[in-house]
Amino acid sequence: MPMDNNIPLRSDAGPDPAIKRLTEEEFVKFSRLIYEESGIYLKDTKITLLSNRLRKRLVALNIPEFSDYYKYLNELPHREKVIEYERMLDVVSTNETYFFRNERHFEAMVHECLPEIAKVKKEKKLRIWSAACSTGEEPYTIAICVRENMHLFSDWEIEILATDIAQSVLEYAHIGEYSGRRIEKVPPEILKKYFTEKKNEPGVYLIREDVKKLVHFYYHNFFKSQFPKDIDIIFCRNVMIYFDKKHQVELVSKFYQSILDHGYLFIGHSETLHSISEDFSYKKILEAPVYVPNPRR
Ligand SMILES: C[S@@+](CC[C@H](N)C(=O)[O-])C[C@H]1O[C@@H](n2cnc3c(N)ncnc32)[C@H](O)[C@@H]1O
Known part of the structure; x- marks a missing residue:
């Protein structure tokens, strides 16, 4: 994925074309490992993509072939293995995101979810997850929306x-520096209010401290972490x-345990809970698809 920010994060060109593409057999081994560790399911058509992404680990470790890397992974002591699995998943994941992506979700949150929570919740504590x-554009967009509605949560x-x-995306998010396509959808008045343009770097913006301090970044794997x-x-x-469906079902059932009765779940436009979960009901709020938890049995 080409990056439009000054901080390079991903390039799928692959750092060293001297390292050959994965063989089909190697692809099966790595894709199974990635699936077991993260739930990410890679179709056979992703062989070039996976080769290019994994090459970065081989180059970083100075390992010449994929088969050696697989052997190396298997032979690592437990602690080092956990670390290298994390690094492998880091290069494999797809991190496309930008501010105000699917802006209808944020309109629904601002005009309905936040006022409703402010009204019904007894404990004066707002927790959004x-x-x-990815690189932080989504949580910072949420934080900006909350800042804009502080009258509800004084x-x-x-x-x-x-x-x-x-x-790597968490580290990037922590810095809070954005430019280009990542901030294209930020309304000008919001850009002015919540970002500071870097001196000597026109078009590069830092997220302001009052937004930043609302957001706490953590490492979390949906299928391994609490x-x-x-x-x-x-x-x-x-x-x-x-x-795949098995992991989607598992994930949504865990979300049901995490969410409060009056809560809201936003998923992507091309995603659905249809035939995945009966714990949530679909609700359209201001043209945005939203899911709300069903009463607990
Ligand atoms: C395409 S980005 C979505 C970013 C943002 N939510 C948005 O919609 O703009 C997908 C993110 O999911 C993360 N991811 C993939 N598998 C994961 C897992 N098992 N647990 C937690 N995060 C995962 C990836 O690292 C990546 O940053």
Whole structure:
């Protein structure tokens, strides 16, 4: 995926074309491992993509062939294996995102979800989770929307959790520096209010501290890590498409345990809970597809 920011994050050109493409047999081994560790399901057609992404680990470790890397992974002691699996998943994951992506979701959140939560919730604590947050544009968009509606939450504690399986995107998010396509959809008045343009770098913007401090970034793997509790709103957009049905079912049932009764779940436009979960009901709010938890049995 070509990146339009100054901080290079991903290039699928592959760093060293001298390392040959994965053989079909190697592809099966690696894709099975990736599936077991992350739920990411790679079709056979992804062989070039996976070769290009994995090459980065081979180059970093100075390993000449994929078969050697596979052997190396298997022979690592437990602690080192966990670390290298994380690094492998980091290069394999797809991290496309930008500010105000699917803006209808944010309109629905601002005009209905936030006022409703402010009205019904007794404990003055707002907890929103951007699950699979990538480079931070989604949780920062949420934080901007909350900042714009602080009149609803003047004496509330506000926490926006932002998690991802890829460490490099979390580090990127932490810096909070954006440009180009990533900020194209930010309305000019919002850009002016919540970003600072870098001196000597026109077009490169830093997210402002008052937005930044609302967001807490953590490493989290949907299929290995513990889920947070008592969440008012979950955003889990454009990630379920990478999982098969078994993992989608598992993920959504965990979300049901995390979300409060009055909560809201936002998923991507090309995703659905139809035939995945009966724990949530579909609701259209201001043209945005939203899911709300069904009463607990
Ligand atoms: C395409 S991005 C979506 C970003 C953002 N939610 C959006 O819609 O713009 C998908 C993200 O899911 C993350 N991801 C993939 N598998 C995951 C897993 N098992 N647990 C947590 N995050 C995962 C990837 O690292 C990637 O950053």
